[in-house]
Amino acid sequence: MSEEATLDEFVDRDEKESNQSKPVTDELEQEQFGPFTLSTPGEWTAKRLGDIKQLITRGKQPTYDDDGVPVINQECIYWNGWHFENLRYLDAEVAEDWKDKYFPQKGDIILNSTGQGTLGRAQVYPDNERRAIDSHVTLLRTTDELSPYFHRYFLESYLGQALLYSMCVNGSTGQIELSKTRLDLQPIPLPPLEEQRKIASVLYNVDQAIQKTEETIGQLDRTRKGIEQDLLSRGISSTGSLREEDEIEYKSSWVGKIPLDWEVRQYEELITKSSVGIVVKPSQYYDNSGSIPILRSKDIGRDGIVDGNFKYMTEESNKENPSSQVHTEDVITVRSGDPGLSCVVSHQYNGVNSADLLISTPGPELNSHFAAMWINSFAGRKQIDRFQAGLAQKHFNLGALRKLRIAVPSLEEQTRIVDTVASVTDDIAQENSYLNQLKRLKQGLMQDLLSGKIRTHDKDIEILDEVAQHG
Structure with missing residues (x-):
């Protein structure tokens, strides 16, 4: 089985081959082990x-x-x-x-x-x-x-x-x-030992594909961080190319050496409003019958909101808590957990609620994606670490967020910086999508192969040397 094979392809092949060669048995037998029953094919x-x-x-x-x-x-x-x-x-x-x-x-x-x-x-x-x-x-x-x-x-x-x-x-x-x-x-x-090895080889192949994809994502992320570091310290010209060192006049600033035409501003000067998500007992609003997601720190990734296992509240509760709602192009920042991690709210999450997150709305001089990029950057996280120094429990407060200093180029240059990084971010998103497909494939295969629901005994599956050498 190749790394590119999908569960559907595997199942299709299983059905076609089953018409040509009858399986050893179609029946599952049950064996009792204490409170558990294992259902397995008869020859297992x-x-x-x-x-x-x-x-x-x-x-x-x-x-x-x-x-x-x-x-x-x-x-x-x-x-x-x-x-x-x-x-x-x-x-x-x-x-x-x-x-x-x-x-x-x-x-x-x-x-x-x-x-x-x-x-x-x-x-x-x-x-x-x-x-x-x-x-x-x-x-x-x-x-x-x-x-x-x-x-x-x-x-x-x-x-x-x-x-x-x-x-x-x-x-x-x-x-x-x-x-x-x-x-x-x-x-x-x-199962018979050869079938065990075939099953293990299929899953090992998928694991190898997962590992390679994770390595690719890691390489892309390191590339992105390098590009961001250059862009946030040197800027980008109107032609779309990184400014050359010998073309830039620098000045020293509170956040380090930056181009002469950039300003250093406090974040609170660049936003129109800010607030904190529900902090005191957010669980009192959890309602399985609700339809409004409550975003929490675990739902935040630097590339956006992670579509995962949300908690929900009712529409009525959402209306009662307007200050903790987030809206399109807001910047949301983790307060506790991974303090300072930030992303921009996409349109699909407009109007949802939040718990223990910092919410800020950039004004007309600040691109939301540039703001999140800066907060996530080395210069931003260095300031965040300084605000947390001496705290027994690490968290990042709204007051500290407002006091962050940001090196601000013109809005046009901010947009060019964001667009340049976006191409690498899109590549990372594609790889993450493929990674999630592989993980779902693996879960499906484990469930079906390890239970005998899908059989490998009569399949032409190469047993990998790594698997064969280990038993």
Whole structure:
């Protein structure tokens, strides 16, 4: 299966080939594991993890050092891959006394074991480098009946996560721990090994496409930041080209060196109004029957409002809270969470409400997108950090927003700067759209392939070397 294949293409091929070769079985069988029932194709089996394990062990708590033997902690393990840049270190002499079971082998599954939202993330150990695991991480080593990549994708699936959190977890929310004893009892579907590998290869291909797309987005974002830095310090000529250094007369200013013809103004001089979203108990307005979104800090991205899992209020509540409404071309700024993160309100969110966000309306001398760009820039965030210095809980107040100093070129030049950056922003938006498609594809494939709803046993799917070498 190629990285470009879609779920529809996979399903279409499944239907066409099913007319030519009858599947082994069309029936799903149910197996009971405590309160859970697994429905799987007849030739699949299901076993408890404890029956097919070689080793299940939690790591050991190290005394960390500046260098030595790398130690895998929870910040190294995410669903999008390994993050070995977050390794910590154990003194090499101390590590000599640690047992072999605390050092993963290639093909082991390494699983985060504590914390709501953290517990359950898993990856397959990719090499034979000598690294230890700390006490917040669990190592799983199974027999040859179970492909570690198949198991890792099962753990990521909705069913796998539901089983982990319901059967294998001790403790209350925020203080939860993965129970090694209960992990032994977790049921695992077991297709024939070749089919496990085919399923894992399909999902691994999609993961690779996701990773490449994320890398592309990262490269584009770095390019955009470089372009913005140049434009916000050098400007752009009327011909649309970046001003050359030797063509610019500079002046020193409160925000650094800027072109001579630019002004430094306080933000409050450039806006017509400003307000704060609902701060005191915004949850009192949440109403599942409502139709008006309530924007929160998690809904804000630098490229606009993230269309996600909104909370809603009724139209009546919205009318009762006019000062927290946002309108087209307003700049909205995060107050708590990622203080200072800003974007411009697009027309589709005109008139919706907000909670714990700062709302400002640029006047005739300030382009809204230029304003958001400046607040998000290095110069803007440096001022925001200064306003937060000494605060126990980081947040950005409306008074501090009004006091921000902005280097302001003419409105025409602001527009040229915004338009120049927009081309890169459009590329990022396209890549993000493709990334979301891939993520939806992966979720659909995990649900269908790991349950046997869509079969791979009779499909011409190449088993990837990476998957085949790991069980």
